Amino acid sequence: MTSIWDHANPQLRDLVVYEPGKPIEETARELDVDPNAIIKLASNENPLGPSPKALDAMRDALENAQLYPDGGGFYLRNALAAKLDFAPENIILGNGSNEIIEFLGHAFFNRDDEVITSEHAFIAYKLIAILFGARTIETPSPDYRHNLDTMLDAITPKTKMIFIANPNNPTGTLLAQDKIDNFMARVPENIVTIFDEAYFELLNDPPDALRYVREGRNIVVLRTFSKIHGLASLRVGYGIASRDLIDVLQKTRQPFNVNGIAQAGALAALTDRAYQRKTKEVVDAGRAYLEEQFRDMQLGFVPGAANFVMVNVRDGAAVFKKLLAHKIIVRPLKGYNLPEWVRISVGTMEQNKKCIAALKEVLS
DSSP states (O other): OOOGGGTSOGGGGGOOOOOOSOOHHHHHHHHTSOGGGOEEOSSOOOTTOSOHHHHHHHHHHGGGTTSOOOTTOHHHHHHHHHHHTOOGGGEEEESSHHHHHHHHHHHHOOTTOEEEEETTOOTHHHHHHHHTTOEEEEEOOTTSSOOHHHHHHTOOTTEEEEEEESSOTTTOOOOOHHHHHHHHHHSOTTSEEEEEOTTGGGOSSOOOOHHHHHTTOSEEEEEESSSTTOOGGGOOEEEEOOHHHHHHHHTTOOTTOSOHHHHHHHHHHHHOHHHHHHHHHHHHHHHHHHHHHHHHTTOOEEOOSSSEEEEEOSOHHHHHHHHHHTTEEOEEOGGGTOTTEEEEEOOOHHHHHHHHHHHHHHHO
């Protein structure tokens, strides 16, 4: 009897399913404790929860849950376009920004094409490439940063796409404007470059990749409502690109890919500037506290620009398991070829302090 795998696409055999941060509910079941007792600092979520304005909008939207959502996301796309000073035709919505990465795969990848990413970059890029039969070239990152010169050197006639996460997840490192400008001056026009800016709103002095969209270059800038807006559960992301490039991606998008409640929540969250400022203040203070504590504990860490810090605890998997016993979830990084490290998201200050106290006990 033959296996179903003999009939499936062969690249799926090598595809490792993405493992998200360990869920609170699963941890609570394993420890037989109340889920409210669990502190999750594993997935770079907003510790404050959603904006109150977003919650109100979502409650109102539930009244029309029997209706299909606006398939084109008219109001949300227009609001984003107005905020960014683009036309709505420059915006595409996704079920999380990860779905837009999948759109790119559908639109551009053929078997044996090549994709360039940096070592220790967000693993979703590699997984999407494998799904479409493309090959990922991971360039060295000895200082945990993207080396754009090395990425340019890796280009071959088979290169279709280059992914640049800025700031990068899980390392937290940020590329400055001059590095981006130098890269864009040298990258061939036929290659599509993706700047993944999931943490853009948390930056103090963010670089401007959108200038290259305005110039009509083949780039896509990805952003999300999962981080500063606190709407990770809704899965709303968006891409900004030239009209021609967006037209190509729209051909790959399923109708109603972003649900109506998510659209309502995202639209309201976009207007709540006070909530965004408060979130950034909490993140800035929490990140500074974690880094100060790591220095005092003489732990190596990578200074971060987003809402998490990557820290060397010598055995990430072991520390992860021991912290679970303290009802704290962090992210081990063996899957990123960083077995000595964990990534710790910034929580409320109370959560940060509990995590540090537990980490001290575990490492002692």
